[in-house]
Structure formats: structure tokens, C-alpha cells
Amino acid sequence: MSNDKNPTADQLFFAAVNELAVRLHRQEQPIRLRHASIRSFAYGENFSLKDNEIRFIDKQAERQLHDWKDGYDATEAIRVPRMEWFWEGIFLRDRVNLLIAREKVGKTALVLYLLRSWLSGCPSFMGLELAKLPDRPAILIVGPDQGLADWSWYLSKAGLATETVIDDDTADIRLVPEIKKIWPQDAPVFLDEEGIANIAQHCADHPGALYLRFTRSPQWAAWTQGKRRRLR
Known part of the structure; x- marks a missing residue:
């Protein structure tokens, strides 16, 4: 397993495709175009992505763009709006x-x-x-x-x-x-x-x-x- 100083080709690819996916979300591209762009980028880098892998990359990019939390746990105070x-x-x-x-x-x-x-x-x-x-x-x-x-x-x-x-x-x-x-x-x-x-x-x-x-x-x-x- 590589360390951070010597990233593998896989790590470099997924970092690049994640950056692309975030950019596509920021441009508010429709989901079909985003998925097509991610697939095309992968082909250009000699990587083959399955549909579920493209969906995962797309969703993770959306999470990153909006800074969504990955759930909550009992170690933190969870602030919620009062019921109206x-x-x-x-x-x-x-x-x-x-x-x-x-x-x-x-x-x-x-x-x-x-x-x-x-x-x-x-x-x-x-x-x-x-x-x-x-x-x-x-x-x-x-x-x-x-x-x-x-x-x-x-x-x-x-x-x-x-x-x-x-x-x-x-x-x-x-x-x-x-x-x-x-x-x-x-x-x-x-x-x-x-x-x-x-x-x-x-x-x-x-x-x-x-x-x-x-x-x-x-x-x-x-x-x-x-x-x-x-x-x-």
C-alpha cells in the first residue's frame, strides 16, 4: 500500500475524478450529463467504471460540495430547529x-x-x-x-x-x-x-x-x- 508521498495511479485517478464531479455539481449539470462526463473522463484515463461506481462518485461529490455530515452520533450535541x-x-x-x-x-x-x-x-x-x-x-x-x-x-x-x-x-x-x-x-x-x-x-x-x-x-x-x- 502506498503512502501519501507516493500515491498510486488509482489514488490519483479517484482524486481527479472527484474534483471533476464536484465541478460538474457546481456547474449544476443534469445528472445524465454528469454521469456521462465522469464515464468519459474515466475512459480517457484508461479506467472503466461501473454504473454503481459512477453513482457513488457523483453522490460523494455532492456531499463534499454541500459539506454534508456523514450522520450523527452520541458524542455531539445535535442542534435542531424547534417545532412550529x-x-x-x-x-x-x-x-x-x-x-x-x-x-x-x-x-x-x-x-x-x-x-x-x-x-x-x-x-x-x-x-x-x-x-x-x-x-x-x-x-x-x-x-x-x-x-x-x-x-x-x-x-x-x-x-x-x-x-x-x-x-x-x-x-x-x-x-x-x-x-x-x-x-x-x-x-x-x-x-x-x-x-x-x-x-x-x-x-x-x-x-x-x-x-x-x-x-x-x-x-x-x-x-x-x-x-x-x-x-x-
Whole structure:
């Protein structure tokens, strides 16, 4: 095994490819281009990297760039923000919240009218206190459970979009400026590595944004399909 004064060819290569990966992250290249660039660099240095090795190099570079810790242990005091409510007693602020109910009972309508009240600066909703509106509120919606036509109806009714009728069959919809992005069923974002990186970039562009993910669980869909078959 070599010492630091005489690094091996492997050590020199991995130091160089790590530097490249950090630079690619700093340039905010999409994940596919980063991986292709890492592979091309390796070929140029007469190294062959497997897909999992490229992913590891890419993730380690991201960790280094953002100075992320490698976990926590019992030897240190772990400082965390105090718990705050977004909607008193229901949704926590800056946390993952899960709202589960049967289909067609009003989950989407409830959340959208809650958002409309919050964006309007209302101090409460349905008698429960709301968090203070930030200077630059931002909302990201991942809604693969419905197409744009259904989403536009919900958003218009909740006052989160305006509708201009074009003719008997069509209308133009314009989102309120606080909704920075919506991905409906017919214009989806996929929750693979590239899609998650896309969402993460939007979150970075809008610090403190509310991220809403609407979905129908496979288990619930299978149950309802089975119930329909029995009813027939």
C-alpha cells in the first residue's frame, strides 16, 4: 500500500475524478450529463467504471460540495430547529406531513383552500392558526393523480388560478405567481434520480417552498378496483 508521498495511479485517478464531479455539481449539470462526463473522463484515463461506481462518485461529490455530515452520533450535541405549526395541530412547518383519506372525500380541495387562505394572509383557517406568510411564498405541486384539466378546475375554484374562456370547448388558465411549478398527470415529473434532482433544484431556487405531492397509493387503487369488480 502506498503512502501519501507516493500515491498510486488509482489514488490519483479517484482524486481527479472527484474534483471533476464536484465541478460538474457546481456547474449544476443534469445528472445524465454528469454521469456521462465522469464515464468519459474515466475512459480517457484508461479506467472503466461501473454504473454503481459512477453513482457513488457523483453522490460523494455532492456531499463534499454541500459539506454534508456523514450522520450523527452520541458524542455531539445535535442542534435542531424547534417545532412550529404551519396549520395548528394539523400540519407541521418544515416537516413531512402525510394526509391520508379515501378518494373523493375532499383532500385536494381542503389543501388548496388552506393554501388560498394562507396566501391571502389570513391568520387562521377553520378556526386553527396559520403560519405567518413569508416575504416570498412559493409552492411546488406534484400531482400525477390528475390531469391538467382536473387540476385547473380545482385551482380556479380555490382562487389559485384564473380562467379566461376562449370558446365553448377551451379556456386559458394562469396560475397565481406563488405556484412556481405544477407537474400534473399529463406533464409529469418522474421520481427517478433525474426527476428528484429537478425537484431539488426548484426547491433550491425557492427556499422555504411548500412541496405538495398528491398521489393515490397502489394498495388503495387495487382495493377499489377489486370492489368495483365485486359490485358488477
